[in-house]
Amino acid sequence: xxxxxxxxxxxxxxxxxxxxxxxxxxxxxxxxxTGQSASYGSEARGSACxxxxxxxxxxxxxxxxxxxxxxxxxxQAAYDRFASTVKPGGRVIFDSHLVKRGEIDDVxxxxxxxxxxxxxxxxxxxxxxxxxxxxxxxxxxxxxxALREALGEQSPEKYREMNLKAFDEGMAAAKAALE
Amino acid sequence: xxxxxxxxxxxxxxxxxxxxxxxxxxxxxxxxxxYPITPSSEIAHVxxxxxxxxxxxxxxxxxxxxxxxxxxxxxxxxxxxMTATSGPGFSLKQENIGFASFIEAPCVIVNVMRGGxxxxxxxxxxxxxxxxxxxxxxxxxxxxxxxxxxxxxxxNEVIRAxxxxxxxxxxxxxxxxxxxGHLSERVEIPDPSEYELVERPRPTVSPEExxxxxxxxxxxxxxxxxxxxxxxxxxxLNHDKTxxxxxxxxxxxxxxxxxxxxxxxxxxLIEKYEExxxxxxxxxxxxxxxxxRAALVAVADARKKGIKAGLLRPVTLWPFPEKPTRxxxxxxxxxxxxxxxxxxxxxxxxxxxGCNGPVVGVNKIGGVPIYPGEILTRIEEFA
Numbered sequence: 123x124x125x126x127x128x129x130x131x132x133x134x135x136x137x138x139x140x141x142x143x144x145x146x147x148x149x150x151x152x153x154x155x156t157g158q159s160a161s162y163g164s165e166a167r168g169s170a171c172x173x174x175x176x177x178x179x180x181x182x183x184x185x186x187x188x189x190x191x192x193x194x195x196x197x198q199a200a201y202d203r204f205a206s207t208v209k210p211g212g213r214v215i216f217d218s219h220l221v222k223r224g225e226i227d228d229v230x231x232x233x234x235x236x237x238x239x240x241x242x243x244x245x246x247x248x249x250x251x252x253x254x255x256x257x258x259x260x261x262x263x264x265x266x267x268a269l270r271e272a273l274g275e276q277s278p279e280k281y282r283e284m285n286l287k288a289f290d291e292g293m294a295a296a297k298a299a300l301e
Numbered sequence: 302x303x304x305x306x307x308x309x310x311x312x313x314x315x316x317x318x319x320x321x322x323x324x325x326x327x328x329x330x331x332x333x334x335x336y337p338i339t340p341s342s343e344i345a346h347v348x349x350x351x352x353x354x355x356x357x358x359x360x361x362x363x364x365x366x367x368x369x370x371x372x373x374x375x376x377x378x379x380x381x382x383m384t385a386t387s388g389p390g391f392s393l394k395q396e397n398i399g400f401a402s403f404i405e406a407p408c409v410i411v412n413v414m415r416g417g418x419x420x421x422x423x424x425x426x427x428x429x430x431x432x433x434x435x436x437x438x439x440x441x442x443x444x445x446x447x448x449x450x451x452x453x454x455x456x457n458e459v460i461r462a463x464x465x466x467x468x469x470x471x472x473x474x475x476x477x478x479x480x481x482g483h484l485s486e487r488v489e490i491p492d493p494s495e496y497e498l499v500e501r502p503r504p505t506v507s508p509e510e511x512x513x514x515x516x517x518x519x520x521x522x523x524x525x526x527x528x529x530x531x532x533x534x535x536x537x538l539n540h541d542k543t544x545x546x547x548x549x550x551x552x553x554x555x556x557x558x559x560x561x562x563x564x565x566x567x568x569x570l571i572e573k574y575e576e577x578x579x580x581x582x583x584x585x586x587x588x589x590x591x592x593x594r595a596a597l598v599a600v601a602d603a604r605k606k607g608i609k610a611g612l613l614r615p616v617t618l619w620p621f622p623e624k625p626t627r628x629x630x631x632x633x634x635x636x637x638x639x640x641x642x643x644x645x646x647x648x649x650x651x652x653x654x655g656c657n658g659p660v661v662g663v664n665k666i667g668g669v670p671i672y673p674g675e676i677l678t679r680i681e682e683f684a
Binding site: 158185 | 424480483484486594595597598601670672673
């Protein structure tokens with residue numbers, strides 16, 4: 123697999139960094155070289171934040187995301203800032219419950235109502251898992267088995283069951299979005 | 302390495318700062334004193350949990366100066382010790398770093414470099430403490446600074462930092478940057494059977510016969526642990542073999558030269574660098590830390606375009622790898638030196654390369670890493 127760059131963005135408190143770590147671990151489980159880095163603002167909750175993940179079957183030279191193949195946007199501010207950085211021919215996957223999309227040439231845009239699906243599950247905080255799962259099901263960048271295993275491993279005991287429900291919800295949401 | 306050994310290796314997905322802490326524990330570090338500072342704080346965080354588990358001690362001190370003092374004290378009792386900080390804290394530690402150098406107390410100091418002078422850019426990378434590591438404290442004293450680029454390498458270099466500190470009785474710096482500290486990637490943890498933990502030399506004579514700076518057996522005097530019956534004196538004043546002050550110019554000169562020889566006489570032990578496609582290179586690139594990762598991509602891209610570029614990557618930045626730099630410098634048309642500062646390592650390259658062509662920097666500050674393309678553009682200019 124050639125180098126793929128995935129940028130997950132939103133605001134502090136949405137679990138953006140958690141999602142980045144999760145994708146990184148899934149990459150390792152899928153046997154890929156993986157580099158994950160996160161941006162840290164000077165304040166945390168509510169401020170813009172993003173996590174970049176590089177996946178490749180080759181050793182990773184430059185470890186940061188430069189021109190993402192995929193942008194996963196979980197807030198309007200993050201969408202406005204990062205959606206246009208995606209490579210031509212790339213994909214923007216956004217939370218259609220929170221983001222009003224714009225027009226970007228030569229980019230496929232797919233909405234997933236992750237925030238509302240998470241609220242329906244009873245826990246707004248799992249929107250990150252819904253979003254990442256749906257995005258990976260759509261792009262095929264990492265095996266879904268690896269992602270699910272990584273989620274089980276990374277989830278704290280008390281949230282594991284809920285996170286796995288969110289995973290299933292994300293899989294279904296991806297199918298719905300592609301129809 | 303054969304496959305059977307590889308199978309024993311644990312594969313983890315850790316950020317660089319956790320790698321530093323876990324490798325320090327594996328290297329036998331049982332005392333850490335620090336004052337949290339971005340982007341190094343996770344090192345203290347992990348140590349605060351791991352050291353008590355291992356029967357060690359973690360102390361959060363009132364500031365970086367005190368933290369440096371605390372690890373010197375613990376080192377004197379025979380412990381393998383570490384502190385971690387970033388630029389502002391590294392500045393504060395300098396006086397005590399000089400003291401540790403002069404009393405010859407083994408210790409490891411991690412500096413996760415951020416951007417800018419003063420408080421600068423706490424959450425972004427910089428590589429601007431190159432010269433501070435070499436000359437930050439006053440007076441002449443030997444310096445070792447290690448600058449790994451990858452997390453696998455980081456783990457091993459932390460272990461090497463402890464071993465060098467102990468073997469040579471001196472502070473050793475680990476100079477990494479924010480990108481490496483916060484980057485998570487696949488790390489294979491070497492099995493403890495794959496590396497050696499080297500102890501500091503300890504006295505073989507009785508307490509009555511012991512002199513703390515007795516160099517009759519070599520340039521690294523045996524060091525007795527405090528509170529074991531060996532009573533000895535430490536001072537930041539110039540001292541003789543008894544550890545007490547002296548102003549005798551002959552002794553002062555001989556002792557400082559001996560200290561310097563601990564590094565200059567052990568280069569084969571200390572120096573480490575990696576060369577990539579340098580054999581037939583016409584354009585040389587010298588880069589360290591995470592900038593070297595961008596440089597590696599740039600060199601590979603240049604080769605694809607038919608440009609004979611090659612990379613020299615110092616893993617040990619101090620002492621500066623003079624021989625490989627000169628070897629490369631003497632046969633190339635131009636030398637490119639990318640670094641996340643306004644030009645520091647380039648002074649060393651200019652000093653030793655003996656290059657007929659120009660030596661030019663790629664300098665980027667402001668917290669954004671240098672892109673491979675920015676280095677490639679420079680390579681193309683001189684190809």
